[in-house]
Amino acid sequence: MSSWRDNVRNVEPYTPGEQPKEEDVIKLNTNENPYPPSPKVMEAMENIRHLRKYPDPAATELVEAIAQYYGFTKEEVFVGVGSDDVLAVAFMTFFNGKKPVFFPDITYSFYPVWAELFQIPYEMKALDADFQIVPKDYYGANGGVIFPNPNAPTGAILSLEVIEDIILHNQDVVVIVDEAYIDFGGMSAKELTRKYDNVLVVQTYSKSRSLAGLRIGYAIGNQELIKAMNDVKYSYNSYTMNEPSIVMGKAVLEDEDYFQETRKKIIETREWFKEEMRELGFSFADSKANFIFASHKTVPAKELFEEAKKEKIYVRYFNKPRIDNYLRITIGTRKEMETLLAFFKRYIG
Numbered sequence: 085m086s087s088w089r090d091n092v093r094n095v096e097p098y099t100p101g102e103q104p105k106e107e108d109v110i111k112l113n114t115n116e117n118p119y120p121p122s123p124k125v126m127e128a129m130e131n132i133r134h135l136r137k138y139p140d141p142a143a144t145e146l147v148e149a150i151a152q153y154y155g156f157t158k159e160e161v162f163v164g165v166g167s168d169d170v171l172a173v174a175f176m177t178f179f180n181g182k183k184p185v186f187f188p189d190i191t192y193s194f195y196p197v198w199a200e201l202f203q204i205p206y207e208m209k210a211l212d213a214d215f216q217i218v219p220k221d222y223y224g225a226n227g228g229v230i231f232p233n234p235n236a237p238t239g240a241i242l243s244l245e246v247i248e249d250i251i252l253h254n255q256d257v258v259v260i261v262d263e264a265y266i267d268f269g270g271m272s273a274k275e276l277t278r279k280y281d282n283v284l285v286v287q288t289y290s291k292s293r294s295l296a297g298l299r300i301g302y303a304i305g306n307q308e309l310i311k312a313m314n315d316v317k318y319s320y321n322s323y324t325m326n327e328p329s330i331v332m333g334k335a336v337l338e339d340e341d342y343f344q345e346t347r348k349k350i351i352e353t354r355e356w357f358k359e360e361m362r363e364l365g366f367s368f369a370d371s372k373a374n375f376i377f378a379s380h381k382t383v384p385a386k387e388l389f390e391e392a393k394k395e396k397i398y399v400r401y402f403n404k405p406r407i408d409n410y411l412r413i414t415i416g417t418r419k420e421m422e423t424l425l426a427f428f429k430r431y432i433g
């Protein structure tokens with residue numbers, strides 16, 4: 085007996101962090117920015133005037149604003165509905181070889197999901213015991229390479245020298261650097277895209293620019309890469325970027341002072357929080373992101389995760405091999421982190 089069920093694409097979907105409905109929780113589980121977006125974003129809403137019409141399929145104003153901000157041409161910038169959309173398009177566009185695409189075993193858990201969805205062969209390379217990427221692992225023949233820098237959920241950063249070394253060993257495939265957290269202290273690989281035509285750098289407005297709700301991500305790379313991505317995008321949905329995203333996304337780049345101020349506050353809070361956590365008996369890789377990935381020497385992570393939730397403090401726990409004794413804790417406001425620390429002190433004793 086045949087059934088339509090035989091023809092269904094079966095996929096195990098990505099599980100995003102919980103979004104609790106109550107307002108009075110301390111939410112440190114999805115790496116959102118604790119500060120609101122720049123006031124310029126709300127002011128820009130008045131310029132949204134053309135909802136009757138289809139938006140510009142090329143999102144020209146936003147692409148040009150991003151290109152100008154970073155000193156690239158508009159042909160070197162691709163925008164999408166969050167970097168998840170940008171990364172999905174990149175997987176579809178660049179990972180069509182027969183050899184496996186390489187990425188770390190502990191990393192953004194959307195990568196294996198896209199690989200499965202698009203039927204791309206892949207191989208996960210184990211991080212070392214300190215949760216660091218081992219560059220040599222990426223030297224072998226492959227169909228492409230992708231890793232976040234800083235890595236998620238570890239927060240560990242690679243230097244530009246190490247990234248360039250990985251690129252040098254992978255000249256015949258596309259290398260994607262997912263820089264969702266780069267504004268919290270790392271060096272961006274953007275400039276390497278001028279030197280290597282096979283490098284794509286992906287960033288997002290969701291974390292450092294406090295706009296996870298707007299859904300804007302972008303990629304910077306050689307114009308041939310960007311054209312290939314646009315060709316794929318126009319082959320399934322021309323109007324991914326709506327007018328509010330284009331208008332507000334452009335406005336946020338016009339408030340550099342606000343960006344620098346909130347970014348610095350998060351970095352300062354993170355560095356202070358690290359010290360407090362060490363004193364409480366937690367260990368973690370040195371994070372350059374807006375979260376830390378921490379394990380306690382005696383109390384299991386799962387227990388801390390569940391007990392914190394009872395106090396309406398949400399952190400992220402992954403029940404997965406190698407990382408099931410770790411908590412990923414987003415850096416919120418100083419006050420939120422003080423409340424979390426007070427809970428740890430009370431509970432751990």
Ligand SMILES: *Cc1c(COP(=O)(O)O)cnc(C)c1O
Nearest residue numbers: 166167168192232236264288290
């Ligand atoms: C958050 C995140 C993204 C996606 O964020 P968007 O909201 O879709 O822009 C991509 N990669 C990593 C590693 C992330 O943590």
